[in-house]
Every structure is written in structure tokens, then in C-alpha cells.
Amino acid sequence: MTIPTIPEVYKELLDAIDVGIHIIDMDGSSLVYNRKMSEIEEMNKEEVLRKNIMEIFLFQSEEESRLLQALQSGKVHKNEKQVYFNFKGQEITTINDTFPLVSEGRRIGAVEIARDITKLQLLTRENAKERTAARFTFDQIIGDSPVLREVIHHAERAARTSSSVLIYGETGTGKELFAQSIHNASSRASAPFVSQNCAALPDSLIEGLLFGSVKGAFTGASSHAGLFEQAEGGTLMLDEINSLSAPLQAKLLRALQEKTIRRLGDTKDRKVDVRIIATMNEDPAAAIEENRLREDLYYRLSVVSIVVPPLRQRRQDIPVLTSYFISKYNEMFQLEVPAITEEVEAVFNRYDWPGNIRELEHMIEGAMNLIYSSEAIEYSHLPLHLRTKFSTSMDMLPPLEAEASTFVAKPLKTYLEDVEREYIQQMLARNNQNVTKTAAELGVSRQSLQYRIRRLEF
Known part of the structure; x- marks a missing residue:
């Protein structure tokens, strides 16, 4: 029995979807090869269709091809990483679902659904060195507000030990600055500081990235140390820890409790000496109640808890932060912007800053892109959404002094x-x-x- 001819309208639909589709018949010849798969593997359809896949992909044996495994043995693979080479010698990395096609109880072919992570894999490799640098120290955290100084004081005390730390704060508040500062003020400062955003990679990649792998753990796998081993003796910062799946959180908890890790495909445990600093941009209590964070992992991570305040709770730091960012971009853009106008200062003092310090920096940078000489940052230089929020004239807003004498508004x-x-x-x-x-x-x-x-x- 052969695979029925696929109507042109279905082929057009397959070309429109954003995952790669590759279908072969019982002879291993390619019958369907959609647009996305062509982009992933950087080959034209004409180079693939009606040809045996062993002719167009470089596998050492048929056993290395998930598609042929599905065809010959009926084996199903779900959400598995595969590394292989096309006939041009280009390395391809995908996350695949592969399964046989069955009709009337008989296998008639096999299909592979692929999601491209080639660029992501390259980016992970290229950024490996960047993840091992902790540049910031406590004296580089800008601001003199009491609430900020209190948080810095707590973080400085936490630097004296190797206990796990959980840092909670909204996006853009500077959680990584605190993590790096804790590392640099600790006895581990001479050892590596390794950071990883847990939301940036799928579970199928993050596990191998954290714990490492041994050769043969999956197709194309080589022996490599994970982030735990790379951070040996130092600090591993895990950003957005609540984005990890429950099974991965359980494995992380085991590593923290037993101070050992096991590489993917390995049979032995390896001891590790690593301090964990985890960060979150949501209330941990809410994450626990909504099953995004395991309660036992929270207890293990939050030996020390640090809450980084949002910018709207430390408004007195806005002038010094503004001055710092103006100086930074004056040097970068070779400008001589002196300051912001009173109108802009009034807007900054009334704005809620949902993006916090990162938003303030980007706003200053954007405004200075519109300035030609040494003029101050004016109301007209601010982004449209901010000018719309506060109307077209700052004259419509009451003076800060009059406002303070009658009623003090709070966010x-x-x-x-x-x-x-x-x-x-x-x-x-x-x-x-x-x-x-x-x-x-x-x-x-x-x-x-x-x-x-x-x-x-x-």
C-alpha cells in the first residue's frame, strides 16, 4: 500500500504552517517537503523530493535517522533533539516529533514535524563566554532612596555565605545587578559566574544545558559539561526559574539537595560546588498557588529572599538615574546633552514606569537619538505613548508643590x-x-x- 497523492490545496496549506513537515514512503523517498522544512535545512524542494533521505542527509547509519526508525520499526519520537548534516555539510539542529503513517493496520510511510533551533544552538555557544562574566558590584547600583539602600544592605549580608538566594522583582528592576554584586562580594568572586534565562530555551534543550550530556545521549550528542559544572566553585544564576517545567524543577531540587548532578545519558552522579541565585519577575506566592513554582523548590531557593523595589517605589532615585543615563549616551553618541527640562522632570515624576529602570534608560536613549546638538531633553523628545498619557501641554498639570500641599497621590x-x-x-x-x-x-x-x-x- 502506498501513500495517496496529496492534493495541491493541501500542499499549499502545509507550506503555510510554521513548522517543518517531511513525509517519506516505504522506500525512504521524500514525498512531501514543505516550505518551512526547506528553510530549516537550507535545501530546495527539487533537491529533496523523490530522493532517498540517505542520499541527501549525512547520517553514519540508518539508525541515526529518526525518520527511518519510524519507517522501519514503527518507533515514535516526541519532542526530541536531532543534530545532523545536509549534503552541503551544513549542521542542522531541530526538535522533532517523528512517527509512522499507518493505514488499515499497515505502515505506509513516516512523517517528521520539526522546529528549528539551529540559530538558537549557535547563539548558546557564542554566548557561553559572556555567561561567565560578573561585571557589577554593589557600588555600581545607582540610587540613594531608603528602600533601595535597605535592599542593598540585605544583599551585602547575603554575600557573606553560600546559601541559595531568591531575588524577586518586576522586569527591568535590575535583578541581575544584585545577583552579580552578591557574587563579586562573596568568597566565590574569583570563580565563574554563569547566568541562564530559563525561559529562553525549550525543556528539551535546557536540561542538557544545565546538567550536560555524554556521547550518545541523543542523536548527535557529544560529551559536554553543563552549566552546573561550568560554574564549579562559583555562582549559577537562573533567571525566570518559574518558567521551568515541573519535572525539570524536580531535577533541579534534587541537584540542590544532594549537591550532585547527572549528565544526560550518564549513569553516575558528579559532585558540584555551586551557589544558586534564582530570579523571578512575579510574586513567588502567586507562582506557587498557580502551580508554576514547586513549593519545595521555593523553600530550597529562598533561604535568602531579596525583593528589588520597582522604580515607582523609589522615585527619588529618578534624577540620579536620569543623569547617569544621559552621561552614558553623551559618551556613546558624542553629544553634550546637559539634562532634562522641568516639563520632562514633571512627567517622569508622575509616570508609573511599568518597565522600571530599563524603560527609563531606553526612553533617555530614544530621546537622545532625536537631538542634534547640546540641547536639553524636551517634552517633544519623549515617546508618543507618554506624551499622549500626559496630554499635549504640561500646563494642564498642577504644580508639584500645590499638589503636595493638598493631596499626595500614590500609585x-x-x-x-x-x-x-x-x-x-x-x-x-x-x-x-x-x-x-x-x-x-x-x-x-x-x-x-x-x-x-x-x-x-x-
Whole structure:
């Protein structure tokens, strides 16, 4: 039995989707090879269709081809990495689903659905050296607000030990600055600092990246050390730890508890001496309640918890940060911008800064791209969304002095935190500071209440 001829309309649909599709018949000849697969493997359809795949791809044996395994033995592979070479000698790396095609109980061919990670794999290799550099120290964290100085003080104390640290803060608040500063102030400063964004790679890659692999663990795999081994004696920072899948979080927990790792495909454990600093951009209590973070992993990571405040909670730092970024881009762009105007200062003081310090820097950089000489940054240089938010004339806004003399406005989040703090304090007093009873009355877990007490700092 052969595979029925595929109508042209279906071929057009296959060309429109954003995953690679490769179908072969029982002879191993290519019948379908869609546009995306052509892009992934950098070959024209004419070079592939109606040819045996062993003629156009460089496998040492048929056993190395997932597609031929599916064809010959009916073996199914789900979400597996495959590294191979096309006949031009170009290395291809994909994550594949491969399975046989069956009709009336008989195999008539096989299909492979591929997602391209070639560029991602190259980027991972190219950035390997960059991940081992910790450039920042505590004296480079800009700001003098009491809330920031208190966080720095806590982080400096954490640098004295090798306990795990969990840093929570919104996007753009500077969590990695704190992680690097802790490393550089610790006894591990001369050892590697390795960082990895856990959300940047799929699970099929991140496991091998963290723990390493041995030759033969999967097709194309070679023996290599993972990030744990690369960070030996130093610090491993895992950004967006809550993006890891539950199985990977369990393996990470085991590595932290036993201080050993096992490479993919290996049978022996390897001891590692690594300090873990994990970061998150969401409330850990919410991540636990919504099953994005294992509770036992949270306990292991949060031996020391550091909450980096958003910019709207440290507004008095905006002028010094603004001055710093203007100096930075003056040097980079060879300009002589002196400052921002009073109008711009008023806008900055009233804006909520959802993107925090990163947004402020990008706003300064964008404004200075519009400046030709040594003029100050004006209201007209600000991005459209900000000018729209505060109307076209700053004259419509009341002076800061008049506003302060009558009513002090707070961002909604700050107001809600104040209310939450006061209510929790009242409930604790009602229960004679018994956290367990208070948590039960509030309808939250004891761990969640403890986290909120730390975050609200009372």
C-alpha cells in the first residue's frame, strides 16, 4: 500500500504552517517537503523530493535517522533533539516529533514535524563566554532612596555565605545587578559566574544545558559539561526559574539537595560546588498557588529572599538615574546633552514606569537619538505613548508643590500594598502573632503569608 497523492490545496496549506513537515514512503523517498522544512535545512524542494533521505542527509547509519526508525520499526519520537548534516555539510539542529503513517493496520510511510533551533544552538555557544562574566558590584547600583539602600544592605549580608538566594522583582528592576554584586562580594568572586534565562530555551534543550550530556545521549550528542559544572566553585544564576517545567524543577531540587548532578545519558552522579541565585519577575506566592513554582523548590531557593523595589517605589532615585543615563549616551553618541527640562522632570515624576529602570534608560536613549546638538531633553523628545498619557501641554498639570500641599497621590499598587500591610498586621494582632491561625483566617497558606510579611517588610 502506498501513500495517496496529496492534493495541491493541501500542499499549499502545509507550506503555510510554521513548522517543518517531511513525509517519506516505504522506500525512504521524500514525498512531501514543505516550505518551512526547506528553510530549516537550507535545501530546495527539487533537491529533496523523490530522493532517498540517505542520499541527501549525512547520517553514519540508518539508525541515526529518526525518520527511518519510524519507517522501519514503527518507533515514535516526541519532542526530541536531532543534530545532523545536509549534503552541503551544513549542521542542522531541530526538535522533532517523528512517527509512522499507518493505514488499515499497515505502515505506509513516516512523517517528521520539526522546529528549528539551529540559530538558537549557535547563539548558546557564542554566548557561553559572556555567561561567565560578573561585571557589577554593589557600588555600581545607582540610587540613594531608603528602600533601595535597605535592599542593598540585605544583599551585602547575603554575600557573606553560600546559601541559595531568591531575588524577586518586576522586569527591568535590575535583578541581575544584585545577583552579580552578591557574587563579586562573596568568597566565590574569583570563580565563574554563569547566568541562564530559563525561559529562553525549550525543556528539551535546557536540561542538557544545565546538567550536560555524554556521547550518545541523543542523536548527535557529544560529551559536554553543563552549566552546573561550568560554574564549579562559583555562582549559577537562573533567571525566570518559574518558567521551568515541573519535572525539570524536580531535577533541579534534587541537584540542590544532594549537591550532585547527572549528565544526560550518564549513569553516575558528579559532585558540584555551586551557589544558586534564582530570579523571578512575579510574586513567588502567586507562582506557587498557580502551580508554576514547586513549593519545595521555593523553600530550597529562598533561604535568602531579596525583593528589588520597582522604580515607582523609589522615585527619588529618578534624577540620579536620569543623569547617569544621559552621561552614558553623551559618551556613546558624542553629544553634550546637559539634562532634562522641568516639563520632562514633571512627567517622569508622575509616570508609573511599568518597565522600571530599563524603560527609563531606553526612553533617555530614544530621546537622545532625536537631538542634534547640546540641547536639553524636551517634552517633544519623549515617546508618543507618554506624551499622549500626559496630554499635549504640561500646563494642564498642577504644580508639584500645590499638589503636595493638598493631596499626595500614590500609585495604585503602593496604595494596595499599604492596605494589605495594615490588614495583615491587624489580623496578626487579633491572633496574638500566630502565623498559622492568621493564614487560616485569611484563606492563604502559611508559606504564602510568611512571604507577604517579608515582602511588605513588617
